[in-house]
Amino acid sequence: MIRSAVRPGSYHDSVVLMQLQRGLAALPGVLDAGVVMATPANREMLAAAGLESDAEAGPGDLLIVVKAESGPAAGEALARVDSLLSLRRAGGGQGYRPHTLGAALRQLPAARWVLVSVPGRYAAAVAGEALDLGRNVFLYSDNVALADEAALKRRARERGLLVMGPDCGTAVVGGAGLGFANRVRQGPIGLVGASGTGLQAVASHIHSLGSGISQALGTGGRDLCGEVGGISALQSLDLLRRDPETRVIVLVSKPPEPAVAARLLAAAGATGKPVVVDFLGLAPPLRRLGALHFAVNLSEAAELAVRLSNEEEKVEESPERGGGFVRGLFSGGTLASEVRLGLQAFLPLSSQGHDILDLGADEFTVGRLHPMIDQDLRLRRLRQETEDPAVGVILLDVVLGDGAHADPAGELAPAIERALCGRGRDLEIVALVVGTDEDPQGLAEQMATLGRAGARVCRTVEEMVDAVWRRLAPGSTAVVEEGSPVPLEAIRAPVAAVNVGLESFYDSLAGQGLQAVQVDWRPPAGGNEKLAALLARMK
Amino acid sequence: MIRSAVRPGSYHDSVVLMQLQRGLAALPGVLDAGVVMATPANREMLAAAGLESDAEAGPGDLLIVVKAESGPAAGEALARVDSLLSLRRAGGGQGYRPHTLGAALRQLPAARWVLVSVPGRYAAAVAGEALDLGRNVFLYSDNVALADEAALKRRARERGLLVMGPDCGTAVVGGAGLGFANRVRQGPIGLVGASGTGLQAVASHIHSLGSGISQALGTGGRDLCGEVGGISALQSLDLLRRDPETRVIVLVSKPPEPAVAARLLAAAGATGKPVVVDFLGLAPPLRRLGALHFAVNLSEAAELAVRLSNEEEKVEESPERGGGFVRGLFSGGTLASEVRLGLQAFLPLSSQGHDILDLGADEFTVGRLHPMIDQDLRLRRLRQETEDPAVGVILLDVVLGDGAHADPAGELAPAIERALCGRGRDLEIVALVVGTDEDPQGLAEQMATLGRAGARVCRTVEEMVDAVWRRLAPGSTAVVEEGSPVPLEAIRAPVAAVNVGLESFYDSLAGQGLQAVQVDWRPPAGGNEKLAALLARMK
DSSP, rough: OOOEEEEEOOOHHHHHHHHHHHHHTTSSTEEEEEEEEOOOOHHHHHHTTTTTOOOOOOSSSSEEEEEEHHHHHHHHHTTTTTHHHOOOOOOOOOOOOSSEEEEEHHOOOOOEEEOOSSHHHHHHHHHHHHTTTTTTTEEESOOOOHHHHHHHHHHHTTOOOOOOOOOOEEEEETTEEEEOOOOOOOEEEEEESSSHHHHHHHHHHHHHHHHOOEEEEEOTTTTTSSSTTTHHHHHHHHHHHHHTOOOOEEESSSSHHHHHHHHHHHHTTTTTTOOOEEEETOOOSSSEEEEEEESSSSHHHHHHHHHHSSSSSOOOOOOOHHHHHEEEEEHHHHHHHHHHHHOOOOOTBBBBSSSEEETTTTGGOSSSSTTTTTTHHHHHHHHHHHHOEEEEEEEEEEEOOOOSSSSSHHHHHHHHHHHHHHHHGGGGEEEEEEOOOOOOHHHHHHHHHHHHTOOOESSSHHHHHHHHHHHHSSOOOOOOOSOOOGGGGOSSSOOOEEEHHHHHHHHHHTTTTTTEEEOOOOOOOGGGGHHHHHHHHHO | EEEEEEEEOOOOOOHHHHHHOOOOOOTEEEEEEEEEEEHHHHHHHHHTTTTTOOOOOOOSSEEEEESSOOOOHHHHHHHHHHHHHOOOOOOOOOOOOSSSSHHHHHHHHHHEEEEEOOOOOHHHHHHHHHHTTTTEEEEOOOOHHHHHHHHHHHHHTTTTEEEEESSSEEEEEEEEEEBBBEEEEOOEEEEEEHHHHHHOOOOOOOHHHOEEEEEEEETTTTTTTTTTTTTTHHHHHHHHHHTOOOSSEEHHHHHOOHHHHHHHHHHHHHHSEEEEEEEETTOOOOOOEEEEEOOOSSSOOOOOOOHHHSOHHHHHHHOOOOSSSSEEESSSSSHHHHHHHHHHHTOOSSSSBEEEEESSSSGGTTTTTOTTOOOHHHHHHHHHHHTTEEEEEEEEEOOOOOOSSOOOOHHHHHHHEEEEEEHHHGGGEEEEEOTTTTTTTTTHHHHHHHHHHEEEEEEEEEHHHHHHHHHHHHOOSOOOOOOOOGHHHHHHGOOOEEESSSSHHHHHHHHHOOOEEEOEEEEEGGGGGGHHHHHHHHH
């Protein structure tokens, strides 16, 4: 016997809903109960749990479904919904609770942080209010529009404030855990992450290895998409760059968009500190790039960071800056694609700008010898590229061995020499030599020939990618180019905060012995969105 | 002054074409010359080199373009095309050259290998003839149809023969280099690769580290796509499994299709030897999975292999086999996606079979508490999954810390116990615990509670993925399930071979002191495809 009820467009704290559901399920004769906002996903889940209801209800409506032994039992349960809903959550030591954010901040002016965990559709407005009041925001709420996120973050950047989130699950700021946070030792490792449990896993693992963290700054999962452009991540890297407690940085994120990745890694490189990077699911084919160290997973990120924090690593400033596009003219397909993947970590590749060509690909070899035998095509392209003043770096591979060209370096050298003569230090040619000291061409001679012609000679793809990184990575100029830097005070202890939303987050702040105020927040017009819109228009 | 000529549908050895181009360019008054099969890509390249021609010519036609100081000079050059084309390549020590593969093999019956490097459109027929004559094929040619590749490889597998390629650039078999091959020390490391220069780079690096290789078996770049299904790679792994010289295996390839990857890694695991895997551009978030070690790039693959070959690693047989689908019920999004990526390396995931759910995703949290606070939804799903007899493994995360559920393990334990009670050893529940010993829930207590309930408790994603691997990876049953195994004699020294195509490959075999015969190959009907089709129909 299944019965349901709908409360249209009404708002209730998630904790209250959980308690309602448990209250209903505990009533005599009731087998199961479900209480959800009637989104398609939630209704599907109810159905899967045997609590299907055909009641008319939209995503903004509260849907209550009861499965009972009998009709009367179900009816009685539903009749108690309103009284159960009116029950306030028990406990909570705080006495008076301000009803507005403004009042809360007057009560606790030292609060530099506002935690926001109200439902997504109200969250941007509350976060915006916090920014207007000059406070940094920890925005736990999800289901916030991407455009709202971008707007909030731009506003924050203008004012030297930080917005962590939306959908930011965790942070540790000045030793205080915000949202979900593990209790970890203070230490030399600063974390930045577009990932909640990722940060928690790294922080916990660092703790279990005997080290500790200085700060853990969340950005929300969408910070690194093109629309937002990594604003929070860049601000966070800049904060950790200036933070004297932070000796090693860990950057955890889902694979960012290429243009954002480029800016992010440049900023990471510009911190002048060792940075461990874990792009979940997109490990570039590199272990290291200057002071950047790439990890393949969360636990490795933690282990690397601890190891680096125990070393007295000197991060050397690279003196070899330059510009121009990178053009690769490869004879080996796999070498080309490994170089491409390595560069993609920090350069957006396109056929107009930076580009890596595999001249041994099927399309180039119809009725033509492979470029490992016949370099004619490559020599032509080399001439073309060197004549293009927009090109700054040319990458070549030279593959030795039986079956290959008898003297590839000898044939390339005059072309390289001519190119470098004409362009000077404005152009760099990097050659990757694959071969052994037993190869018929003579490994040492081939390398010497290329070197004499002026090429920089590498033995691994990683070395080659590193050479490009050293030339093209921007220097430690200001990482946050727009807006104002976030003052270090934002992440200094003692932390005081105002909490708007989930009371468990207030409890957690209080449990850590921090100064905190809970706002007795209600949605505008009691959650009636039509009325709220009307009221907003009347303002 | 640019002039061009076309030789319709005619075949010429690539070396002859290269010599024609060089011959033309060296004539008096000639500034530049281009000789290509008139494919769109080749014409584009000519145009880019300032050798544009609007002559009517198709991909099967030979296009000759000359740029000269004057009209007469260009005309004179073009008039010499036919005489230049008729010049045979100088040198080559061999006297009599058989005109057919059959004749060549009668001349050198010990040849277990046939090297094929004729143009793509003829290559499948030559390779098929070699298989019919009971020989293994090294197929260098590219531009071979995918369907032809699949058919050739199925045919080879039936007969216990190996086809390396099409587009196989390199191999080392019984110490003999085929195609492009670096001279490397013999040693304990066997390579399998769907990548030519990838294999060369790994082999050269192993040599430079002082170690050496037993075999290097190429498969061609498309072997791991769904249509071909990794036939050659699976045969190669099986060969190296049985080869007593091979102590460590390196597997290099572009990211295979998920179903192929699953079979491949199972086969790698079943070799009973340590295997280093480098899926170019798709490093799973794992360093290790049983005896499989994942490298992020070519040089790391070489370094890992050398290190492993110096260790006396015991590859333990995992006793814990089981079956069933894997279902993950995660509260942490990043944990879910790292587990998903790890499993994807060897399991094809789908919502019907193996599946990893992030219950903290936006779609599940509208008007509902996060599963790190409220486990109601997860407990329901857990009950559902355990009742499904097709499910064999359930993965859970338990994230501790401030703000999270006060006793997540305590709430999960009864459900876990009930599930395992009902299903017995048929079901396994693995829980990943993220937290520190200072967390309010008590890390040790939470782990103990889960363990007592019967769950396997992990501390890292890698451990969790490894647990699934141990249960689901098939045992060392025959890796090549269909066809006949390739006899070890195929890769034993001394190697003798017949070469059809590029003479430089013959020179390379002869230069290594190997027995070899060059076939004086001509395309059917002199390259006239219409006539060839007619002749074929008359057979």
